[in-house]
Amino acid sequence: MVKKIGRNDPCWCGSGRKYKQCHEAFDERIRRCEDEGHIVPTRDLIKTPAQIEGIRESGKINIAVLDAVAAAIHVGMSTQEIDDIVYQKTTEMGAIPAPLHYEGFPKSVCTSINDEVCHGIPDKDIILQDGDIINVDVSTIYKGYFSDSSRMFCIGNVSEERQRLVRVTKECVEKGLEQVKPWGYLGDMGEAVHNHALENGYSVVADIGGHGVGLQFHEEPFVSYVTARGSEMLMVPGMVFTIEPMVNAGTDEFCEDEENGWTIYTWDGMDSAQWEVTVAVTEDGYEILAY
Ligand code: MF3
């Protein structure tokens, strides 16, 4: 519920200025886009500068945790050891690993190897092998603010083919980022991601995607990477969401692990890669809050 603000009332963004001198024109512009038939963000999806600062601080920890993993990851390591590093580093910095106990998820981080698309569960018996590619997906809660990012790591001697998948997937995120600007549409970003994957002979998972983030782990909107320019939600300054395409070497179809109820695998057993950033839409483009 958003209360109607008087023109002389303080602006909802916390600037201390009068609404008419602050976000009134901005709100008008959003309403015009809505009248034209576009999907627009509700007010709670538009973070205030103070909230962005909180997410930025959370993101710094998320980055430091991934850096700690990057420094330690090696052939012969178990994914449980990665989980230990994530838990240790996150709590040492005064934060909480968001995945832990999230909807029953048992660990502090997702570790997804080769044909695992996402939501791999760390385990002491899963040992990194020479030639593996692994996604380590870290999410942090700090002072109530959420951040979320993931990276791929190549373990030992990785085939050219796998290295290309990892590289192109990272490029997909970069192509998507280039499209993040105020008054554009999420579909512009999704189309750029999708095109780059397709041009390289890959597919992009359609039914699992990104999300708004910041005050909760997963907020609206669902962020797709198989969308068309000019479609999906309007991007406005203050929105924070993830770009995290899952790019598959083969089919985009997938299946879920029936035993653990979490891990997603490619249907055809071919490789999958993912990189993830948390990004804020700014007045003139974007700011990466976690990568
Ligand atoms: N980090 C994932 C994302 O990018 C979500 C993982 S949910 C978990 O949205 F419970 F598996 F951790």
Ligand code: CO
């Ligand atoms: Co995410």
